[in-house]
Amino acid sequence: MTVDVEQNGSLSLSKTADKTSVAAAGEEIVYTLTVTNNGNVTIEDVIIVDDKVNVNENVGDLAPGESATVTVTYIVSQADMDAGSIVNVATVSGTDPKGEDTDTEDGVTVDTEKAARLTVTKTVDSPTFTEIGQVLTYTITVKNTGSVSLSNISVVDPLTGFEASIESLAPGEEEVFTTTYTIALKDLENGSVVNTVLATGTDPDGEEVTDEDSVTSEGSSRRIIANDDEFGEFPINFSGVLGNILENDLLEGERPDPNDVDFEFTELDGIVGLNINENGELSLLIPGINEPREYRLKYTLRETVNPTNFDEAFVIFRLLDNEVDLSVEKTSNNIEVFEGDEFDYVITVRNNGGTDAENVVVTDELPNGVSYVSTNFVSTDPGVELSTEVQGNRVIWSIPVLPADAVVTITLRVRADALNGEVPLTITNRVTIVSDGEETNPVDNVDTDVNRVNPFFIPNVITPDGDGKNDTFEIKGLNKFVSNEIVIFNRYGDHVFERKNYENDWNAPGQVAGTYFYVLVGVDAQGRTHEFKGWIQVIK
Structure with missing residues (x-):
């Protein structure tokens, strides 16, 4: 008895991916393709075909219930990203014992994370500007920072008038442009220049993508x-x-x-x-x-x-008006003065200004104890005229015109009057200067000289008794002479003492009390000779 068996050739295909979505081109997807013989006969020449991943593989014969697996890696392309998803369909085919073809298919879809993003940045070569005509150079960078391609990109910089077009940019691609702007007066008035650039593109779905960037240059700080x-x-x-x-x-x-x-x-x-x-x-x-x-x-x-x-x-x-700068200085040169001496004051008159001084008057107030003798003057300008008027103890010199920078030196000779006693007399002599002009520096229009008159006194009594009082013939002020010589003689004309450069030390040694006579000759610093005669009473 023959029992017929129904031959059933049946293949199934399962396709899976190791991820459900991808974010960027270049990522990898691992596909697993599994074919199974679900029939009751052996299927020969089983072939798996997957055009997406370029697979065409003969896995051989599969007995009933037997499976075969193929694993393949796929690299995501930019076209996949732009499409929004990756659809992958595979087919499997084989031949059953009756020679009939058996085939089936399966597919899997992996989504793409579709991000359309355009970024534009702008920089300037100088953050500040200082003058009209200064040129600012801008650098504009347009970059596709998304995951899909962008097309029909326009770049517009209104301030500089710059415009550019970019046909397309793949993710990560960029284009760089430069443009310039020349500083104008209005920019200096505003104090800054703000420059904005706008970039616009289209994503694969036809949607518009835009971005803008601004950069500011500040005006001059050159206040x-x-x-x-x-x-x-x-x-x-x-x-x-x-x-x-x-x-x-x-x-x-x-x-x-x-x-x-x-x-x-x-x-x-x-x-x-x-x-x-x-x-x-x-x-x-x-x-x-x-x-x-x-x-x-x-x-x-x-x-x-x-x-x-x-x-x-x-x-x-x-x-x-008629500005002048006059000065006057006065000095006796610290000379040592004794009563009866003649000595000089030197008065220096200067015109320190840049203009002539008119009607210059120099006034000297002679102090008590000093008498006027004479005046002499010299000038650095030979045209200077000077007149002298004495009014009591006041001496007035008049100069009609004192030229700029001129110096007049007046020598005022005076005599020290006799002192009333043996105490030195301090003499303070003041001089002033005025003119018709406006004085700019009056502080030096007055000067003062201070000196003293020392006594010159020849005594006529000595008491050489050894008590330390009036023991010697002491002539006060003898040192006013640079040299001296003295002779002392008795009433008979006999010389009892002679000395050159006498030192005030004669005390009548070996002489009796009585009257003696002297002759003193002194030579002063000017070489003049002075003679003094008199008597001395020696009391013992």
Whole structure:
């Protein structure tokens, strides 16, 4: 008996992936393909085909219930990312004993994490600008920072007028551009330049992707500072340089270079004959035409390359009417003075100013104990005239014109009067100077000399008794002479003592009490000889 058996050739295919999604091109997916003979006959020449992963593999014959597995790795492409998912379908086929084909298929889908992102960045070569015409260079970088390709990308920089197009950018790709901008006056006025760039592209789904970036350059910190200039005082007939207005002004903390700044006087306050040098120097060209007073001249100091950077200040100076600077000095040169001596005061008169002084009067108040003898003078300017007037103890010298820088030396000879007693007399002598001009430095218009008159006294009684009082013939002030000689003789004319350069030490040794006579001859420092005669009473 024959029993027919139904032959059933059946294959099944299972396909799996090791991940359900991917984030970027280049990632790997591991696919596992398993084929199983689910029939009751052997299937021959079982072939697995997967075009996505380039698989076409003959796993041989499979008996009923037998399986075969193929593992393959797939690298994700950018096209896969752009598509949004990776669909992979595999097929399997074989031949049963009856020669009939048996086939089946299976597929698996892996999603892609689709991120469309466009990034634009902008940098500038200088974070600051200082002047009109300065060129700022910008660098623009456009990059695809997403996971899908972008196309039809436009780049626009409105400030510089720059525009560019990019056909497409794959993830990670970038394009770099440069553009420039020239600083204008309005930028210096605004104090900064803000530059914004916009990039726009399209993702695979047709959606627009945009990004923008800005960069700021700050205006100059080269602040200009104009400070008031106090040029001082000048005589009414002054001509020459008053000063430099740039001397105390500042540009970026330092004295401005004349090439970097412009200045303009907006108020001249009535001054005439002013010359303004391009280096900032001010001069008066014509002497004596402006009135004597204070002048305040206003000026504007401006940075040449940045006219909005400016400041204002004043130049201040005074013109003085007949300004003079006289001085007087007086000295007796610390000479040792004795009563009866003639000695000299040296009075030095100077015109320290830049103009002639008119009607100069020098007055000397002679102190008590001193009498006027004579005047002599010399001058560095031979044209100087000097007259002398004595009014009691006051001596007045008049000089009609004392030229600028002239020096007059007056020698005033006086005599030391006799003292009332043996006590030295201090003599304080004061001299003053005035003129018709306005004195700029009155502190040196007065001077004083202090000296003293020492006594010169020849006694006529000595008591050489050894008590230490009046024991010798002591002549007070004998040292006023550089040399001396004395002779003492008795009433008979006999010389009892002779000495050159006597030292006040004669005490009548070996002589009897009585009257004696002397002759003293002294030579002073000027070589003049002085003779004194008299008597001495010796009491023992």
